[in-house]
Amino acid sequence: MAPPQYQKPPQAPPLFTATTQSIAADSKRLIAENKALEDELVKDIKPEDATFANVCLPQARHENEAALEDHILGFYQSVATDAALRDASTAALKEMDESSIESAMREDIFKLVAGVANRKEALDPESQRWLEKVHKSYLRNGLGLPAGEKRDRFKAIKKKLSELSIEFSRTLNEENGGLWFTEEELDSVPKDLVATWPKGEGENAGKVFMSFKYPDLFPTLKYATNSKTRQKVFVANENKCPSNVPLFKEAITLRDEAARLLGYNNHAEFRLEDKMAKVPKTVNDFLGDLRERLAPGGITEIKALLELKKADLESHAKSSDYDGNYYLWDHRYYDRLMLEKNFALDQEKIAEYFPLDSTIRGMLHIFEELFGLVFVEITGEARDKISPTGKGRDIVWHDEVQVFSVWDDEGEGSGFVGYLYLDLFPRPGKYGHAANFNLQPGFISANGTRRYPATALVCNFSKPTPKKPSLLKHDEVVTLFHELGHGIHDLVSRTTFSRFHGTNTVRDFVEAPSQMLENWCWTPSQLRALSKHYSTVSPEYAAAYAEDSKNSAKPSDVIPDDLIDSIVKTKHVNDALFNLRQLHFGIFDMTIHSPASHAEVENLAVSELYNRLRKEISKIDGPEAVDPSSGFAWGNGQSTFGHLMGGYDVGYYGYLSSQVYSTDMFYSVFKADPMNGKEGRRYRHTVLERGGSQDEMQTLKDFLGRAPSTEAFYEELGITKA
Structure with missing residues (x-):
């Protein structure tokens, strides 16, 4: 049982008791409340009398309170077991998005906000940032356009893009x-x-x-x-959501039209204006330079993999199957085989030491030591006691979901931090990848009290069986650590306004904190601390292991040093090919969003471009090499590319650019001593707490004591810096 100071959170967890009717009613109520507030502001205040206190603060506070409900209303689309509930959530998202577009294009409210901006009041830094961001957003939402045909067209495009994004996401989830x-x-x-x-x-x-x-x-x-x-399998998976193909094409075409209406040359120019990169040239130069440096390594890696493929086919008496090509569907197989043969990396054996439950506990313990946190799982009767309804099942959306209350440790003051949810196994209709979802943001309420956040990890790991618990491959351990890193960012953030809370940063920074934490998964001491052989979990698993292994010798309780050594040695095996794959996604993203003309994007053969760029960048063959007459129209990988329809458009490069920041932070501060609690707490308070409440470059400078450098990034990749 948790110590007394950690047993009674000062804030109840959210409820997940929605019905199709309540979702519809709540979304309509939130929309009506926002409109009523805006109507009241316009009725009572003139632009020349507008101040931050009488115009912006009421909006910011309403935004705070609304986020406590609307995030969860949209969350049901990704996790609800009932298809009708998912459909209701999708419909609510559509209605709320349409309302947000209407609100963002209200000229009368824009005039009030512009009046505040023109007043140039002395504001605290976060309030000033709120004002600047909101004022700019009105311009980016078309209010710089003259009233009439162009503005109406822009609004129609925004609404249609929202519909396309929601439908695309629903198709993926379903x-x-x-x-x-x-x-x-x-x-x-x-x-x-x-x-x-x-x-x-x-x-x-x-x-x-x-x-x-x-x-x-x-x-x-x-x-x-x-x-x-x-x-x-590979080709079928690339073609699994055919109805998303036209949605994707329509979206990139409409984005380009909207950007040109606002006076930008393309959507990339529009999107990058408020990111760290600022302009397309910065991104294209970075991606192009990295591509040039990685390409020779990729070719070398393919040659080695081809030799392995040839030898493997010969060993199976299939020499006649060798045609000198290395295919997309070869890569996971021969990458795994190379790790096993050349580095003695046995993923199945390694997975035996990472049962999901104990690995999670190990990860949480690392975060406790590093950031000064305490995680208390809420189970059984404790759920009933903490639930506002008195029913523990009402504080989760599925009976497999785990709930934790999160606290500061004694050194940090023993205060409450928030709630963490883990939804770890696949089921029909559930979001199919791994992601962190904010359920309720943190902020400062109107009465000055703190509102605490709730955040959820939604993943799809293998389910336990009678003979084995859910076991994680090492790459799944990395994924879990990464997503939990987003969750920690969400939990420990302390901002006044919800729009800056946690991971609400610019897209080319948001991955950096989680990417930095991935380094702990390659550190011998932490791998050892995370590990626990599954046969030690229960007598039943011990018996099953003994039966399956046909080995009377008891396995090591924690992962042996030789397995750890094999993991660490493989960190950069085929690294060039991995990063070239990421470059393919990033360059495809930039290419489709920066056409020379609108006609170019209208006539763009998106699937062919996606597949051709993959071949040109990654150097790995696809079906076009099997049957050259078919060309590159063999698959529609973009139809499953949820990132580019869910907010990462002109942002996928951020996975690579944020590695510059994450590697610099790790090398400079944590590499010598990853479990340095003093530095961990400094990182928590200097980087994670700030969220997006200040310029992200300033956050990096505050933590590093200087501007970020690419030196560590290129050193880690093992390529020469220009």
Whole structure:
């Protein structure tokens, strides 16, 4: 049981008791309340009398309070088990987005905000930033356009883009496709995984169903020795959401039109204006330079992988299958094989030491030591006691969800921090990737009290079986650490206004804090601390391990040094190819959003561009190499690219550019002593607490004591800096 000071949070957790009717009613009420506030402001105040206190503060406070509800209303779309509830959430999102567009284009409110800006009051820094951001947003939402046809067209485009984004996301979440395979076709795919797949009947008798969900998809691509199986899986996965293809094309076309209406040359120019990069040239120069430096390494890595492929086919008496090409569906398989053969990296053996539950506890312990936090899981009767309804089931959206109250440790004052939720396993209709969702932001209420945040990790790890708990591959450990890093950012942020809370930073900085924390997953002492052999979890698992391993020797309780060594040595194996893959996404993003003319984007063959750029940048062959006459129109990978429809448009480069900042922070402050609690707390208070409440470059300078440098980034990648 937790110590007494950590048992009674001062704020109840949110409820997840919505119905289709309540979601519709609540979204309409929030929309009406916002309109009523704006109408009142316009009625009572003239632009020449507008001040931050009488115009902006009421809006900011309403925005704070509304976020306590509207984030959760939209969250149901990603996690609800009931399709009707997901549909209601989708409809509510659409209505609220449309209302937000109407609100953002109210000229009468814009005039009041402009009046405040012209007054040039002496404001505290966060209030000044709120004013500057909001004033600029009105201009970016078309109020710099003359009233009439152009402004009306801009508004129509904004509404349509919102609809397209919501529909695109819903299609991804609802996707439930897959393929039927025989046991022979799945040769070498882990049998305990295949045993959990649905069994076929009728025409599919004797087959099992592999879904496109990550826990099924990735192991098949990594382990299936049958290249035809891997090819079939890869291509089918690229084409799994065909209805999203026209939505994506329409979105990039409308974005370009909207940007040109506002006087920008393209959507990239529009989007980058308020990011750290500022202009497309900065991004294109960075991506182009990195591409040039990585390309030779990528070619070298492919040559080594091709040699491995040839030898592997010969060992299986399949020399005739070798055609000298290295295919997209080869990569996960031969990358895994290289790690095993050349570096003794046995992912299955490593996974035995990372049962999901104990790994999470280990991660939370690291964050406790580093940042001065305490995590208290809320289970059983404690949920009933803490729930506003007296029913513990009402504070979660699914019975598998874990809930933690989060506190400062004694050294930080023992105060309450917020709530952390973990939703870790796949299910029909659930968001299919790994992400952190803010449920309720933190802020300062009108009465001066603190409102505490609630944040959720939504992931899709393999489910436990009677013989094994959920076991994490090392790359899944990294993913979990990364997403939990976003969650910590969300929890410890302390801002006055919700719009700056936590991960609400510019897109080319937001990944840096989580990317920096990934380094702990490559540190021997922390890998050891995170590990626990699954046979030690329960007597049942111990018996199952003994039966399956046919080995009477008891395994080490924690991961052995030789396995740790094999992990650490592989950190940069095939690193050039990994980063070239990221470059493909980033360059594709910049290319589709910076056409020379509107006609160019209207006539753009998006799928062909996506696949051609992948070949040109990554150097890895696709189906076009099998059948050159088919060209590059073999797949629609962009139709599953949720980032570019969900807010990362002209922002995917941020995964690479933010690595510059994350690597600089780690090398400069933590590399010598990753568990330095003094520096961890300084990082918490200097970087994470600030959220987006000040210029992100200033945040970096405050922490580093200087401007960020690319030196550590290039050193880590092992490439020469220009």
